[in-house]
Amino acid sequence: MSNLSLFRSPLFIIIFTALSILLCEIMVMLLISYMPSFSPRLISLTDIISHVVILVPSFYFFLFRPLLYHIKERNSAVLELQKSEEKLAWIMNSLTDFIFVVDDRMNIIWANKAAFDLLGKNLIGKSLETAFEFKRWPSFHDKVRTCLVSCKRNEFELKIEENNETSMFLLGISFVAAWKKDGSPASAIIVLRDITETKKLQEESFRAHQLASIGELAAGVAHEINNPINGIINCAQMLLDENGLNNDRIEILHRIITAGHRIATIVGNLLSFARKREEELDWTSVKQLVSEVLKLVGTQLLKEKIDVKIIIPDDIPRIRAREYQIQQVFLNLISNARYALNKKYPNTNEKKALEIKGELVKRNDNQCVKITFSDNGNGIPVDIWNRVFDPFFTSKSTGEGTGLGLSISRSIIKNHAGKLYFETLEGEFTKMIIELPV
Missing domain, CATH: 1.10.287 (Helix Hairpins)
Known part of the structure; x- marks a missing residue:
C-alpha cells in the first residue's frame, strides 16, 4: 500500500x-x-x-x-x-453501423445514433424483439437468442426481404458477448452492418468475369465458324467460275456466296465486339458505331418487324471513346428497346419503331454529342425510376435479364466523362439518352 x-x-x-x-x-x-x-x-x-x-x-x-x-x-x-x-x-455515433448493447434478457441498454435513426428514439429499455418488431426479421432474433443461450461469439450474414420487394437486403452481424464470473453472458454488443452494396459489387464483379469468359468463348466459336465459311465461299466461287452452268445453278451459287459473306461479316463483328482489350480513347464516329452495332442485330430487328429510323447528321462531331465499350452500350439499349416493343406489340404494328437520333448540344458551356434511343414501348413505371440503374435490378421476366445491362452501361458512359439518363411516360414511350463530350 x-x-x-x-x-x-x-x-x-x-x-x-x-x-x-x-x-x-x-x-x-x-x-x-x-x-x-x-x-x-x-x-x-x-x-x-x-x-x-x-x-x-x-x-x-x-x-x-x-x-x-x-x-x-x-x-x-x-x-x-x-x-x-x-x-x-x-x-460510435459517427459510424454508419447499427450498434446495440443488450443485457442477458435481450433488453437494449445502449445504442448509437444510427440505431436510433433506424428504430426510433425510444429504444433504451425495450427488448430487442420489440424494437425490431416492425422490421419482421425473425431469423435475426433467432440468431441473437441462440448466441446468448449458447454463450458463443459469432458472426453471420442475413438475407432480408422487406415490403414484398424482390431486391436483396443483406446484413452482416457481429456478435460479441461480455461475461459474468459464472460464465453466463452479462451483456452483448450487436453490430449490424448493411453490406448490400458490397454484395452487389461482388456479384457484379463475378458476373463481369462471367461475361468476359463468354466473350472469349464467343471469340473462339467465331474463329471456328470463320474458317469453314471461308472454305464454303471459296468453293462456291470456284464452281461459279466454271463454264456451262445453267442460270438456276448460278443463282444458287450467288446465294451461297452472299450468305457466306453475310455470315463472315456477322462473325467479324462478333469478334470485334467480344474481344476483351484495353485500348486508349480514340476519335470515332457515332454514326459508324451505330452502323456496326446494327450489323449485329439488324436481321433480328427486321425479323421482328421493328422499324429502325436513324437520324444522325454526317457532319456531327466525332467523339473520343473506346469503340467496343460504346458499342456494348448501344447494343444493350437497342436490346432493351426490342424487348419493350415486342412486349407491347407482339405482331406487326406501324408504331413498332425504334429511333436513333444524334445531335450536337451544349451543356454547361461545353459541347457534347447527344444520342437518343427512342421506342414506343410501355415505358418505365414511376415506382422503379430510382432503381433502373441499380446492379441486378431488372423488370424483365425471370431468365430474360440479368439486371446488369444498364448498370454497366452507365458505368461505361461515366468513365467516358458522359451521362446516361432516361425520359419516359408509362404506357407511351422511353428515351434512353447518352451525352458524350466532343
Missing part, C-alpha cells in the same frame, strides 16, 4: 487523531506538573492552545493535504473519463 493510500485509510485517520489528542493531553499534563500554581482557567487555556498548535498542523499535513490531493486527482480522473466517454460516443 502506498503512502497516499495509507493516508486515505479510515483506520489511519482514527489512529492518527487519537494519538494526536493523546499527545496533546500528555504535554498539558507534564506542563501542569511543573507549574502547580496554574489556575483552572489557565490550565484550560493551555490545553486549548496546545491542541490548536499540535493538531491543526498535524491534521493539515497528514490528513487534509493528502485528502485535497486525492480529491484533485479524482476530479482529474473523472474529467479524463468524461473526455474518453465523449470521444468514444462521438466515434
Whole structure:
C-alpha cells in the first residue's frame, strides 16, 4: 500500500487523531506538573492552545493535504473519463453501423445514433424483439437468442426481404458477448452492418468475369465458324467460275456466296465486339458505331418487324471513346428497346419503331454529342425510376435479364466523362439518352 493510500485509510485517520489528542493531553499534563500554581482557567487555556498548535498542523499535513490531493486527482480522473466517454460516443455515433448493447434478457441498454435513426428514439429499455418488431426479421432474433443461450461469439450474414420487394437486403452481424464470473453472458454488443452494396459489387464483379469468359468463348466459336465459311465461299466461287452452268445453278451459287459473306461479316463483328482489350480513347464516329452495332442485330430487328429510323447528321462531331465499350452500350439499349416493343406489340404494328437520333448540344458551356434511343414501348413505371440503374435490378421476366445491362452501361458512359439518363411516360414511350463530350 502506498503512502497516499495509507493516508486515505479510515483506520489511519482514527489512529492518527487519537494519538494526536493523546499527545496533546500528555504535554498539558507534564506542563501542569511543573507549574502547580496554574489556575483552572489557565490550565484550560493551555490545553486549548496546545491542541490548536499540535493538531491543526498535524491534521493539515497528514490528513487534509493528502485528502485535497486525492480529491484533485479524482476530479482529474473523472474529467479524463468524461473526455474518453465523449470521444468514444462521438466515434460510435459517427459510424454508419447499427450498434446495440443488450443485457442477458435481450433488453437494449445502449445504442448509437444510427440505431436510433433506424428504430426510433425510444429504444433504451425495450427488448430487442420489440424494437425490431416492425422490421419482421425473425431469423435475426433467432440468431441473437441462440448466441446468448449458447454463450458463443459469432458472426453471420442475413438475407432480408422487406415490403414484398424482390431486391436483396443483406446484413452482416457481429456478435460479441461480455461475461459474468459464472460464465453466463452479462451483456452483448450487436453490430449490424448493411453490406448490400458490397454484395452487389461482388456479384457484379463475378458476373463481369462471367461475361468476359463468354466473350472469349464467343471469340473462339467465331474463329471456328470463320474458317469453314471461308472454305464454303471459296468453293462456291470456284464452281461459279466454271463454264456451262445453267442460270438456276448460278443463282444458287450467288446465294451461297452472299450468305457466306453475310455470315463472315456477322462473325467479324462478333469478334470485334467480344474481344476483351484495353485500348486508349480514340476519335470515332457515332454514326459508324451505330452502323456496326446494327450489323449485329439488324436481321433480328427486321425479323421482328421493328422499324429502325436513324437520324444522325454526317457532319456531327466525332467523339473520343473506346469503340467496343460504346458499342456494348448501344447494343444493350437497342436490346432493351426490342424487348419493350415486342412486349407491347407482339405482331406487326406501324408504331413498332425504334429511333436513333444524334445531335450536337451544349451543356454547361461545353459541347457534347447527344444520342437518343427512342421506342414506343410501355415505358418505365414511376415506382422503379430510382432503381433502373441499380446492379441486378431488372423488370424483365425471370431468365430474360440479368439486371446488369444498364448498370454497366452507365458505368461505361461515366468513365467516358458522359451521362446516361432516361425520359419516359408509362404506357407511351422511353428515351434512353447518352451525352458524350466532343
